[in-house]
Amino acid sequence: MSNLSTRTLRVTVPHAIRSKITGGGQNARHEKIKAILGELFRHERIEGYIRTHDETRQYAERLIELAKKYGDQHVGTMQLMDYWVNDKDLIHKVFKVYVPRYTNTIGPYTNSYRLPIKYGEFKFPHIPRQNIVLEMKDNPYPRIIPDPRNYSNILTNVLLNEARKEYRTERNNRNEKKDK
Amino acid sequence: MLSNLIIRYRLITDQLIRYSQFLFSSPTFAFVDMPTTTTTITTPKSSLPDMSILLTQKHRATIERRRIRRHSDLPMSLMIKYGTPRQDLHQCLECGTWHEKKTICGNCYDRIRKETQAMKDSYPNKDEFNHNHPQQEIVYVYKNDEKFHDDTKRIVEIQRERPTWFSKNLIPKINTTK
Numbered sequence A: 001m002s003n004l005s006t007r008t009l010r011v012t013v014p015h016a017i018r019s020k021i022t023g024g025g026q027n028a029r030h031e032k033i034k035a036i037l038g039e040l041f042r043h044e045r046i047e048g049y050i051r052t053h054d055e056t057r058q059y060a061e062r063l064i065e066l067a068k069k070y071g072d073q074h075v076g077t078m079q080l081m082d083y084w085v086n087d088k089d090l091i092h093k094v095f096k097v098y099v100p101r102y103t104n105t106i107g108p109y110t111n112s113y114r115l116p117i118k119y120g121e122f123k124f125p126h127i128p129r130q131n132i133v134l135e136m137k138d139n140p141y142p143r144i145i146p147d148p149r150n151y152s153n154i155l156t157n158v159l160l161n162e163a164r165k166e167y168r169t170e171r172n173n174r175n176e177k178k179d180k
Numbered sequence B: 001m002l003s004n005l006i007i008r009y010r011l012i013t014d015q016l017i018r019y020s021q022f023l024f025s026s027p028t029f030a031f032v033d034m035p036t037t038t039t040t041i042t043t044p045k046s047s048l049p050d051m052s053i054l055l056t057q058k059h060r061a062t063i064e065r066r067r068i069r070r071h072s073d074l075p076m077s078l079m080i081k082y083g084t085p086r087q088d089l090h091q092c093l094e095c096g097t098w099h100e101k102k103t104i105c106g107n108c109y110d111r112i113r114k115e116t117q118a119m120k121d122s123y124p125n126k127d128e129f130n131h132n133h134p135q136q137e138i139v140y141v142y143k144n145d146e147k148f149h150d151d152t153k154r155i156v157e158i159q160r161e162r163p164t165w166f167s168k169n170l171i172p173k174i175n176t177t178k
């Protein structure tokens, strides 16, 4: 496994203590991550608790990076895929859908946004529980961040554009007079 | 602090209820001698003492401590804790509701969540989606969209019109008209 190497991850690594994300030791933690990975690869947009889902995000990035670099004929990559992905139909999806989709993208292949906190609805109401929404990039669902707006018709922008045009014409006239 | 108190309170109540089964007769036995014709069921009085005494503080806080709590500028002061307005709230540009600075707008996300769920539900074969996932890109085509045929993509037709806020080009360009 030491031969496998990729670039550094392009996502933020959470500061939470990893062994405290789930109870039950390393096996339970791996089971939790496998479950969330399968859900993410299948549905392409999921919601959940920030600790577990931000942790799972790194594993998804790493698996896709390895799949892009080595392909499906490599032994170590396929062993890792076999370990981390429970449903075996999703391994085909990684190589046939995600790898062609992300051939030209460099950066992270997932997005995560923080959902609004619902205060007082959980078991311990004084501890706010932060949930996030995790998604694969370029999915067919509607975008979460709204479309960029067109601000060129706002009054201040119109006035600034006119002032800029006047300034340029005056400067050009001055330079022409100097040249003569 | 408060969490520790609540956890300790629950533990003590559980232990007391468990021990009271050995010490006193269980309160469910009170129903045995009662006539069955009575329609109103009166709950038996609890044999346990009032538990609210466990939540009180053990020692009286000193006057210095109390005055710090009331009047100081420290974050433990109640006036500072509940009296300062929050500066990390933003107003959404789309709908105008307030949300925290680090989160996305919840009101706008609700309709996106509903639309996503509706798109997922419109997939015809649930078993195929959940157990034998299609090895192609899934494209959702609305009623008023242009219809196209592509063998390399899985096309799912939705019998609705495309919402106005859901623009068709998925990759946005900066400084474009809406």
Ligand SMILES: [Zn+2]
Residues within 6 Å of the ligand: B092, B093, B094, B095, B096, B097, B105, B106, B107, B108, B109
């Ligand atoms: Zn909004």
